[in-house]
Amino acid sequence: MSLDIFAPTAGAQAFRRDINGLRAWAVTAVVLYHFGLAGFDGGFVGVDMFFVVSGFLMTGIIGKGLQRGDFSLWNFYLARARRILPALIVLAAVLLAVGWFFLMPKEYEMLGGHARRTLLFASNLRYLQESGYFDNDAHEKWLLHSWSLSVEWQFYLLLPVLLLAVWRLFPGRRAMVLVHVLLLLVSFCICVALTSSEPPKAFYLLQSRAWEFLAGGLLFLFAESLRLSARIRLALEWLGLLSIVCAVVFLDSSSRWPGWLALVPCIGTLSVLLARREASPWTGNAVAQWLGTRSYSIYLWHWPLVAGLAYCERLNSLAWVLSALFATLLLGQLSYALVEVPARRGLHGLAPRWAVAALLLAIFPPLLAAAWIRETDGFPQRLPAAVGAIEAQADNRNPRQDECLDKGATCTFGGPSIEALIVGDSHADAVVTAAQAALPGSQQGIRFRAAPLCLPVFGAHEVEKKHAAPCLALKRSLKAELADASSDVPVIVINRTSVYAMGYNETFEGEETGRPLVFFSLPADRASPEYLEEFRxxxxxxxxxxxxxxxxxLMRPIPEMAIDVPHSMAKAMLIGAPREISITLAEYHARHAFVWGLQDEAHEQCGARILNPLPYLCDDKACHASRNGRPLYADDDHLSEYGNRLLVPMFAKAFASMHKEGVALAQRRKEAR
Structure with missing residues (x-):
């Protein structure tokens, strides 16, 4: 969202108090929604309100300039940059400076990338590639709110060029109206279609958002000379404000957005604009005018404060939220008074070429810093050694992961005398080196075959198509192994089995929690009794x-912590709040009861043996994610190379029992001869 829709617009058209009041309504809705206050679950519609207002104002500026014959494309872009860039540059610079002291390397690297995209007005495209706006990890993106600035700037780049071309070919209002109508209909159809098929694209892309701007522009073209009675204008205002309130109160993040539903706040905004009641007590009062005038800076600063509360795990504290709301208003005022107004006046007083030079000079340092942060992977050397050591556990994984898991090769760990075949998924990859360490002799080895997100159950189909082919190859390899009658090498199955049946219990790349990852006849949205019976x-x-x-x-499931262990521990240490991460045994068994039951049945029906990691990872009350201040996990559910060493005794017992069974089998064969 740009300053054009937040601050009084001078020159092209007279300042309107009702528009300034609409800005206040919109920014209030967005801010209170992001801070999680009850009753504002649909506050994200404030962005749609801003888009409509922006389209109204921009079409007005361009249309009147074309009518007067003095419209300048260069001056239009320069005016937008003067209004948008100064406060945005300051925000980016402050976040990069603060992040130096408080962010982990990966977080800081991500901030650097986001800051660069933000200053180049392409952040909406970056966020589209990462995850959805409503996902839980949205709070990890300190500049997520800049997506709307990028969409607006992209609109600003295209609209004047289009209208200027239309005006030169077909001078007059009629052609401009026709272009607005046609593009609005096309964009709206794209929006509705993408909302059903690819919601993130519908949310982030200009082509699915342009209709909101165009609706505002179309209103300007139709209503500039329209004269309505006071009664009709009052009715329009009430209708508009009621629509906006209904959208804020009754919509939420589960709504299909934007799609058809976006018509509600957009029509409401259009109604208030058409009413033009500048003396309205709802939009013309002193509070609304104060908020509206400062709404750009308020919007810029509120989201980093939301992300900061989430970072410190204080977003659920009412006292902290209220304090952050006050800080939002304070920072908004400081940014308006110390950055927006001085920059606007100073740049306006410069010749165009000097104004451009000043903006480029100001934007260059944060762009350079952002690029450097990306190139140095977040510059981990800046962190205290103890914090860096904890964070480094995220990379303390199986050194052959790329070869044996990601590329799906059949690997041998240890010597040429194969003692066991380990099959499974990334959880098998996370512990196979512990199994190797438990082998009795240096000439003994393990044959290993695993694939990401692969459940080696015959007849199971992966929901994620990108993992289907490697998993199918693994299951075919297992079938071939079993068909080899000359081999009696034991098979050890190690899987994150519960995730395939019950779905994720943590946020993972935007995936929905609780949705099974495999199916047998038809995909399932939830682990229903019928689905679980089929799985069984x-x-x-x-x-x-x-x-x-x-x-x-069959190995029992590894305890899942549901949060990134090394990242959370390192972050807590960095901000001076060390934490112990664990789950209770009751939580563990609630998550894995179904799989334990399956494994027990396999033991009873087929003689499968059970490997239980709990005695090595848990005490009588809880399963802990660290030992002696060092993480046992590389993320939220994969043991690190440090953590998996706790399972060496478990594997050693398993190999000892295999050896005894092998000796007994050899003896029986000898006696049979």
Whole structure:
């Protein structure tokens, strides 16, 4: 959102108190929504209100300039830059400076990338590639709110060029109206279609948002000379404000947005603009005028404060939220008084070429800093050594992960004498080196085959298509292994089995929690009793098929912490609030009861043996994510190379039992001969 829609517009058209009041309504809705205050679940519609107002004002500036014959494309862009850039540059610079002291390397690197995209007005495209606006990890993006600035700037780049071309070919209002109508209909159809098929694109892209700007512009073209009675204008204002209130109160983040529903706040905004009641007590009062005048700076600074509360895990504290709301108003006032107004006056007094030079000179340092931060991977050397050591555990993973998991190669860990075949997914990859360390002799080894997000259950289909082919290859390899009658090498299955049946219990790349990751007949949105019974049948059938050919070992699920352990511990240490991360045994069993039941059935029906990591990772009350202040996990659910060493005794017992069974089997074969 740009200063054009937040601050009084001079020159092209007279200042309107009702528009300034609409800005106040919009920014209040957005700010209170982001801070999570009850009753403002649909406050995100404030952005749509701003888009409509912006389209109204910009079409007015361009249209009147074309009518007068003095419209300048260069001056239009320069005016927008004068209004938008100064406060935005200061915000980016402050965040980069603060992040130096308080952000982890990956966070700081991400901030650098986001700051660069923000200053180049392309952040909406970056956020589209990452995840949705309503996802839980949105609070990790300190400049997420800049997506709307990028959409507006992209609109500002295209609209004057288009209208100027139309005016030169077909001078007059009629052609401009026709262009607005046609583009509005096309954009709205794109918006509705994408909202159903690809919601993030509908949310972030200009082509699906342009209709909101164009609706405002169309209103200007139709209503500039329209004269309405006082009664009609009052009715229009009431209708508009009621529509806006209904959208703020009754919509929420689960609504299909923007789509058809965006018509509600947009029509409401158009109604208030058409009413033009500048003396209205709802938009013309002193509070609304104060907020409206400072709304750009308020909007700029509120989201970093929201992200800061989330970073410090204080977003659920009413006292902290209220303090942050006060800080939002204070920073908004300081930014308006010390940056917006002086920059606007100073740049306006310069010749155009000097104004451009001043803006380029101001934007260059934060752009250079952002690029440097990206190139140095967040410059981890700036962190205290203790913090860096904890954060480094995120990279303390199986050194052969790329070869053996990501590329799906069949690997041997250890010597040429194969003692066991380990199959599974990334959880198998996270512990295979511990199994190798537990082998009795240096010539003994493990054959390993795993694939990301792969459940080695015959008949299971992956919801994520990108993982389907590697997983299918793994299952075919397992089938071939079982068909080899000359081998009796035991099979150890290690999986994050619960995630396939019950879905994620943490936020992962925007995926929905609680949605199963595999299906057998039809994809399931939830783990219904019918779905779980189908899962059970296929799981047991596969386990018994394997056990019919080889000794089978099933490892119980690794405890899942649901938050990134090294990142959370390092961040807590950096901000001076060390934390102990754990889950209770009751939480563990609530998550994994279904899988434990399956494994117990496989033990009873097929003779599968059970490997239980809990005695090595948990005490009698909880499963802990660290030991001696060092994380046991590389993220939220994968053990690190440090953590998996706790399981070496478990694997050693398993190999000892395999050896005893092998000796007994050899003896029986000898006696049979």
């Amino acid at each position: 049948r296929h799981y047991l059938a596969t386990a018994c098929e394997i056990a019919g050919h080889r000794p089978l070992f």
